């Protein structure tokens with residue numbers, strides 16, 4: 001894996017930050033952890049999964065996870081969607097990239113977000129996720145990661161986005177910028 005994305009490092013340097021650890025983590029040349037996130041959007045609703053276990057348990061989110069060795073990011077996105085929601089996207093499009101720096105995780109995370117409007121299969125509950133449709137105006141941000149309300153508007157407008165987010169103690173969002 002490469003060191004952290006240049007645009008994220010530049011964004012932090014140009015905008016400054018209240019959180020010293022963000023600059024330190026992103027400019028240290030530390031390897032990043034690659035993850036995926038797939039958002040199914042039928043034009044008026046999004047399909048979210050209620051995370052039943054593991055990282056982010058208790059939150060609604062898109063479907064995704066770590067990119068495994070030997071996989072492309074796109075292959076990982078398709079695999080995670082099948083594993084977590086039992087569906088396969090037919091029109092997977094790159095929607096944006098999110099970089100997360102944590103004060104309590106050893107590496108920055110780079111999450112590649114994809115959007116799709118059509119799929120094969122029927123969304124079904126798995127060990128990890130319970131899928132639920134939400135109207136665009138009823139997305140349950142109170143039960144989601146704190147960064148989500150910042151980039152969802154771009155996703156719903158189908159505008160490509162890149163964001164950098166700093167979290168303390170895993171879930172407390174302390175700084176962000178959209179690039």
Ligand SMILES: Nc1ncnc2c1[nH]c(=O)n2[C@H]1C[C@H](O)[C@@H](COP(=O)(O)OP(=O)(O)OP(=O)(O)O)O1
Nearest residue numbers: 035036037054055056061063064065066111145147
């Ligand atoms: N802050 C934030 N906003 C939006 N989405 C996310 C975050 N943090 C996150 O981790 N995510 C997303 C990115 C991934 O899609 C998942 C987390 O993946 P995870 O379940 O840890 O990965 P898996 O590979 O499925 O893990 P195992 O269960 O197999 O260990 O949340």
